[in-house]
Amino acid sequence: xAVYSLRPLRGEGFRALPMRIRMNQAISRAIADEMExxxxxxxxxxxxxxxxxxxKTSEGLLTTFGADRVRDTPISETGFLGAAVGxxxxxxRPVTEIMFIEFLGVAFDQVVTEAxxxxxxxGGRFNVPMVVRASAGSGLGFxxxxxxxxxxxxxxxxxxKLAVSSGARTAYGLTRAxxxxxxxxxxxxxxxxxxxxxxxxxxxxxxxxxxxxxxVREGSDVTVVALGQTVKVAxxxxxxxxxxxxxxxxxxxxxxxxxxxxxxVRRTGRLVVVEENQFTGGxxxxxxxxxxxxxxxxxxxPVLRITAPDVPVPFGQELERRFLPSAEYVVQQVxxxxxxxxxxxxxxxxxx
Amino acid sequence: MSxxxxxxxxxxxxxxxxxxxxxxxxxQRMIEIRFVEDRIQDLFAQGLIPGTTHTSQGQEAxxxxxxxxxxxxxxxxxxxxxxxxxxxxxxxxxxxxxxVLGRQIGCMGGLGGSMHLSDPAIGLLPTFAIVGAGxxxxxxxxxxxxxxxxxxxxxxxxxxxxxxxxxxxxGLNLAAVWNLPAVFLCENNLYGEYSPIATxxxxxxxxERAASYNMPSEIVDGQDVDLVEAAISRAxxxxxxxxxxxxIEAKTYRYAGHSRSDKAPYRPDGELDxxxxxxxxxxxxxxxxxxxxxxxxxxxxxxxEQRGFIDDAEAAAVASPSGSVAQMFAHVLxx
Numbered sequence: 309x310a311v312y313s314l315r316p317l318r319g320e321g322f323r324a325l326p327m328r329i330r331m332n333q334a335i336s337r338a339i340a341d342e343m344e345x346x347x348x349x350x351x352x353x354x355x356x357x358x359x360x361x362x363x364k365t366s367e368g369l370l371t372t373f374g375a376d377r378v379r380d381t382p383i384s385e386t387g388f389l390g391a392a393v394g395x396x397x398x399x400x401r402p403v404t405e406i407m408f409i410e411f412l413g414v415a416f417d418q419v420v421t422e423a424x425x426x427x428x429x430x431g432g433r434f435n436v437p438m439v440v441r442a443s444a445g446s447g448l449g450f451x452x453x454x455x456x457x458x459x460x461x462x463x464x465x466x467x468x469k470l471a472v473s474s475g476a477r478t479a480y481g482l483t484r485a486x487x488x489x490x491x492x493x494x495x496x497x498x499x500x501x502x503x504x505x506x507x508x509x510x511x512x513x514x515x516x517x518x519x520x521x522x523x524v525r526e527g528s529d530v531t532v533v534a535l536g537q538t539v540k541v542a543x544x545x546x547x548x549x550x551x552x553x554x555x556x557x558x559x560x561x562x563x564x565x566x567x568x569x570x571x572x573v574r575r576t577g578r579l580v581v582v583e584e585n586q587f588t589g590g591x592x593x594x595x596x597x598x599x600x601x602x603x604x605x606x607x608x609x610p611v612l613r614i615t616a617p618d619v620p621v622p623f624g625q626e627l628e629r630r631f632l633p634s635a636e637y638v639v640q641q642v643x644x645x646x647x648x649x650x651x652x653x654x655x656x657x658x659x660x
Numbered sequence: 661m662s663x664x665x666x667x668x669x670x671x672x673x674x675x676x677x678x679x680x681x682x683x684x685x686x687x688q689r690m691i692e693i694r695f696v697e698d699r700i701q702d703l704f705a706q707g708l709i710p711g712t713t714h715t716s717q718g719q720e721a722x723x724x725x726x727x728x729x730x731x732x733x734x735x736x737x738x739x740x741x742x743x744x745x746x747x748x749x750x751x752x753x754x755x756x757x758x759x760v761l762g763r764q765i766g767c768m769g770g771l772g773g774s775m776h777l778s779d780p781a782i783g784l785l786p787t788f789a790i791v792g793a794g795x796x797x798x799x800x801x802x803x804x805x806x807x808x809x810x811x812x813x814x815x816x817x818x819x820x821x822x823x824x825x826x827x828x829x830x831g832l833n834l835a836a837v838w839n840l841p842a843v844f845l846c847e848n849n850l851y852g853e854y855s856p857i858a859t860x861x862x863x864x865x866x867x868e869r870a871a872s873y874n875m876p877s878e879i880v881d882g883q884d885v886d887l888v889e890a891a892i893s894r895a896x897x898x899x900x901x902x903x904x905x906x907x908i909e910a911k912t913y914r915y916a917g918h919s920r921s922d923k924a925p926y927r928p929d930g931e932l933d934x935x936x937x938x939x940x941x942x943x944x945x946x947x948x949x950x951x952x953x954x955x956x957x958x959x960x961x962x963x964x965e966q967r968g969f970i971d972d973a974e975a976a977a978v979a980s981p982s983g984s985v986a987q988m989f990a991h992v993l994x995x
Contacts, residue, residue, distance in 0.1 A: 350807060376807055382837065387830030390796020391803055394814070397785060398735055398804040414826075422793050429776045429786035431768045432991035466992050490994035 326509040332502040334476035335441070336360075336367040337510055338483035339403055343373050346401060349487055352379040352388055353405030353441075362407050363443055363502045385415035389440065393423045396438040396492070403487055406442035408454045409496060416461070423492035424467035439486045440494045444472075445537050445584055446632050447500035452620035455628070457536065457584050459561055459591045462494055469493040469518055470562040474539040476506035478559060481516030489518060498537040498584075521565035523572065527552035530578040530642060533569055533595055534558065538582040538633065545582075545638035551646055553580075561591050569595060570603050577608035578649075580642055582633055583615040587654070590615050609649035614641050617656040668752070669781035672732075676750035676782050679728040683944075683953045684962075686728060686885055690720040690941045691963055693744040695970040696753050700743065700760050700774070704920050709761060713774040714741040718883075718915040721940035722817075722847050723748035725888035729896055730815060732782045735801040737794035738817040740775035741847075741914075742787035745817060750782040753973035754980075763980035770983025771991070792825035794818065795844065799831045802840035802905075813899045815843045815892075821852025823866050829873075832907065836873040841899035843892065844907045847882065849914045854926055870907035882912030883940045886947075 329337070343349045355362055357370040357380040370378040381388040385406060392402040406412050412419065419440060426436050446455040462470050469491050473479035479497060486493035508514065516522075521533075525543060529551040534542035539557045546553035554572050558564060573579050579599050581592035596611040614633045622628055637655065644652035678685045697715040704713055716723070719741075727748035730736065738745045746756055751767050759766030760774045767777055768786070778786040785801070788794035798816035805812035822828050823846060835842040846866045850857050863869060870877035876898070880891040888910050895906035913935040917924035924932075945959040954962070 348808075350803075379838070382830070382833060384830040384834060386827045387796045387799065387834045390793065390827060390831065391800035391834060394735070394737070394785070394797035394800025394802075395804045395807075396800070397797070398801045398814075400800075400804045400807060402800075417790055417793055417827075418796065421790055422788070422797060426786055427994050428991045429768065429772050430778045430780070430991075431771060431987070432994070433780050434778070434785065435994040437994075469993075 326507040328505050329476055329508050330503050330505050331473065331476040331479045331497070332361070332363055332365045333367065334480040334508045335365040335483055335497065336369065337508070338480045339366065339487070340369060340372060341510060342484055342487040343369065343377065348399060349401045349403060350377045350379070350395065351403045352381050352392070354381055354383055354407055356380060356405050361405065363499065365405065365441070365497070365502070385411050386418060389415045389418040390422065392438045393418055393426065393436060396436045397426060397434045401437045401487060403439045403441065406440060408450070409442040409444040409458045410453055410456060412440070412442060412458070412461070419492065419494065420462060420465045420468065424465050427491065428467055435490045436492045437490045438492050440492070441483070442494065442496055443499040443502070444496040445498040445500060446621045446628055447537065449623060449625060449628060451623045455621035457496065459496065460585060460589045463561060463591060463594060465562070467491065468562060469560070471518055471560040472496045472536040473498065474536055474557050474559070475501055475504060476508050477514070478516060478557065480508050480510065481514050482518070482559065484515045485518050493518065496536065500537060516559060519560045519563040519565060521559055521568040522557045523554060523568065524557050525553065525555040527554035528576060529553065529646060530580055531556060531569065531572040531576045532580045532582060533592070534582045535561070535591065537584050541633060541635050541638060542582045544635035545642065548635060549639045549642055551642060553642070564595070566598060569599060573599055573603045574606045577606055578645065579607070579611045580645065581611070581613045582638055583613065584632055585616060586618045587613065587615040588618050609645055610651040612641060612645050612651045614638055617654065618660065671752060672750035672779060672782050675752070676727055676732045679724060679748070683948055684955055686724050687941070687944050687948055688962060688966060689724050689727070689748055690885065690944065691966045692753060692970065693720045693723060693747050694941060695966055696747060696756060697743055699757065699970060699974055701916070703761065711773060712919045712921065713760065714919050715916045716741050716744045716914055718913045718935060718940070719847055719849060720744055721885035721944070722845070722882050722888050722910045722912055725885050725892055726815065726817065726845065729889045729892035730813065734812050735783045735785060735798065735814040736817065737785050737798040737801070737814070738787050739791070739794065739819060739822070740787055740789040741819065742777050743774070746777040746784060746787070749784050751777060751779050751784070753970055754976040757974055757977035758980050761977050762983055763977055764983055765977055765980035766983070769987045771987060792818065792822045792827035795822070795828050795831035796834065799835045799840060799842055802835060802842040803838065805841050806838070811900045813841045813843060813896050815845055817845045817847065819852065820846060820848040820850065820857050820861060820866055823869055824852070824861055832870070832873040832875060832905070835905040836875050839904040842905040843895040843899055844905060845892065846907065846909045847912055848909050849912050851914070851918065853918045854922060856926065865909060867907055867909040875905055875907055877907040877909065879909045879911065882910030883938045883943055885940060885944050
């Protein structure tokens with residue numbers, strides 16, 4: 309094994325496992341581990357090389373793997389995402405970084421119309437093993453053009469995989485799985501969690517297969533499906549609530565783990581989906597629709613989606629806090645659902 | 661399940677390499693392209709094919725020069741006006757006609773259609789139906805060659821209309837900044853869809869745009885296959901030897917409208933006739949006649965022979981079953 313110069317990992321005992329590290333460190337480590345084992349893995353994006361990433365998610369990569377494999381790009385998302393498509397189709401495994409998920413908008417063609425369709429359009433003879441990592445979500449006061457999650461832009465795109473990390477451990481596992489996958493994978497990272505620490509055990513055993521959810525808490529009254537930043541919200545709500553919730557971290561949206569969700573709902577008889585995105589067209593619509601059909605006979609109550617309101621993400625701290633469903637709000641909503649098995653109205657009902 | 665069985669890599673590679681070796685082969689291929697595209701227009705006119713198609717009659721010299729100046733191991737990204745380039749790079753006429761018809765014999769097994777032709781054996785990525793999308797993708801293929809230290813070259817082929825979209829500029833800039841083995845080949849046919857170049861484009865010569873990216877460029881007569889081939893060969897050689905990217909502008913013309921339904925009423929009187937007088941096939945046949953490279957045959961005899969080949973190819977394509985439902989599900993995600 310080569311000697312890494314992953315600075316943040318050094319003082320913490322490189323080989324001492326598990327390590328309590330930040331999510332951005334876990335991402336750097338995951339990429340480094342894949343680069344170490346596969347020389348085809350390359351990294352490029354805006355300020356990912358010399359500056360080691362605006363959110364420090366590529367620390368040590370340039371110094372460890374060199375300028376041929378770790379490159380800064382111009383501010384040119386169409387250019388470098390397109391380059392990732394071409395590089396992936398012809399033999400490399402590019403890992404690209406979109407600094408804020410909104411920036412994908414200027415290069416969306418390359419992801420949903422080029423990368424996602426090239427395997428199909430070549431009758432299966434070209435693969436596109438590329439990763440698009442992007443920071444996403446609210447909570448840091450970046451304003452409405454830098455705070456969305458935007459999973460829904462990509463939902464239902466054939467040929468694309470989509471996953472969302474919920475902390476350092478899942479970021480490590482999903483990042484490695486995404487780099488190994490032979491398809492284009494969009495990997496969203498809740499920006500507010502980059503600095504949060506978790507125990508991470510680097511190694512093959514920590515890779516999380518795309519398309520599998522994790523039951524992070526077992527419970528009996530209600531299944532609570534969460535994603536990214538709302539996983540902690542759901543866990544906090546479950547801890548504070550008077551009910552027993554089974555909390556599922558969905559992790560992957562395309563494909564998503566239908567069996568994990570459905571089998572849990574069969575036990576609990578209730579489904580609550582906690583989403584950071586706005587209500588209309590959020591990822592939870594797909595979960596709710598599927599379970600309402602396939603699990604209809606098992607449901608004791610209507611499926612409840614707890615989401616942000618249909619407004620842009622506000623800037624002011626108090627307002628932004630209000631935008632994202634809080635643990636207290638989830639407790640209230642689930643309490644109300646359990647009280648009479650009817651779905652309560654959202655808090656913003658009086659404003660719309 | 662793979663559709664590889666519908667292609668024959670040996671034949672395709674052979675069809676590619678023979679272009680560089682034989683002037684007569686280059687003439688024959690230009691005639692083949694013309695006949696295949698004429699046939700495609702006929703099939704659409706007969707109502708046998710839904711959707712649309714974009715033909716390139718008049719631009720055959722650029723396609724054949726590209727096939728001749730590059731290797732099957734190089735990578736080409738081209739546009740939805742791609743029948744000519746697909747044929748020039750080596751895909752067989754029955755695989756192009758079959759794809760346009762949506763048949764299993766098609767190079768994509770009928771999944772792609774006229775706008776999406778591909779074959780890895782000769783380095784053609786699926787042709788791009790989004791204007792400008794293929795240029796940064798070609799840059800990525802060039803990045804791969806540079807990173808893995810091979811001497812491959814990636815070529816992006818596009819029209820004048822594509823040079824007004826961001827992907828073109830981002831691709832050229834990136835290739836220049838990273839000094840990649842890329843060639844940008846513009847088929848300037850004077851119209852972006854229905855609009856004449858002067859109404860949409862701030863420069864008359866697309867080659868001027870290379871200056872913004874500190875990149876060498878060249879303007880070439882797109883109706884002369886040997887001149888185009890020489891220009892592409894210079895650029896390819898520069899790229900292979902580490903000299904970085906080049907922009908080539910081939911001045912050419914499409915005889916048909918933008919797409920199947922476009923009769924091109926916007927063209928000034930006499931313009932088409934002026935270009936027909938410099939038809940790339942006629943020009944090259946005359947040249948080969950004077951150099952004795954027609955092998956003792958007349959142009960008409962060579963045309964008749966090619967017509968027979970295309971008759972056979974069309975019959976094979978029409979006889980092939982339509983694309984299979986299993987194929988439709990087989991290639992959504994890679995294993």
